[in-house]
Amino acid sequence: MEMTRRDMLAFASALAAVGLIGIKPAEASTELLEEAINKFAGGMPESGGVSITAPEIAENGNTVPVEVEAPGATDILILADGNPNPDVATMHFGKLAAEQRGATRIRLAKTQNVVAVAKMQDGTYRMAKREVKVTIGGCGG
Numbered sequence: 001m002e003m004t005r006r007d008m009l010a011f012a013s014a015l016a017a018v019g020l021i022g023i024k025p026a027e028a029s030t031e032l033l034e035e036a037i038n039k040f041a042g043g044m045p046e047s048g049g050v051s052i053t054a055p056e057i058a059e060n061g062n063t064v065p066v067e068v069e070a071p072g073a074t075d076i077l078i079l080a081d082g083n084p085n086p087d088v089a090t091m092h093f094g095k096l097a098a099e100q101r102g103a104t105r106i107r108l109a110k111t112q113n114v115v116a117v118a119k120m121q122d123g124t125y126r127m128a129k130r131e132v133k134v135t136i137g138g139c140g141g
Contacts, residue, residue: 032085040077040090044127045124046126046127047126047127048126049072050070050117050128051069052067054067054114056131057133060136061134063105064106066106070100071099072120073126074121076090076116076119077090078104079114079115082109082111112132113129114131115127
């Protein structure tokens with residue numbers, strides 16, 4: 001069968017319609033979140049020793065300010081458990097770092113937890129979690 005221009009346009013329109021009807025990006029599952037934490041920390045870390053500063057309610061999920069602090073950390077991993085890809089950022093701190101603190105703006109698809117995992121100088125891992133309520137999703141939601 002030979003495809004005409006009209007057939008090709010009909011096929012492309014059908015593909016576009018399927019894309020607009022509701023095929024949305026998958027949400028990060030608990031498994032993806034745990035996998036990312038295990039890859040970074042080698043297991044589930046203890047709570048405490050890390051603080052997350054983020055708004056309780058974010059008007060717009062496109063730019064949510066997040067600050068993490070973990071005194072004595074060498075690395076901090078930031079994750080968003082409701083995004084299609086939970087990894088957000090990894091921060092590394094050298095020996096001459098005055099503080100083990102970092103700030104960024106992240107995109108959140110919906111109301112979800114922001115998770116921070118810190119590798120401490122003594123080799124242990126610590127974790128904190130904070131829920132951010134999003135009124136307008138930043139990932140097409």
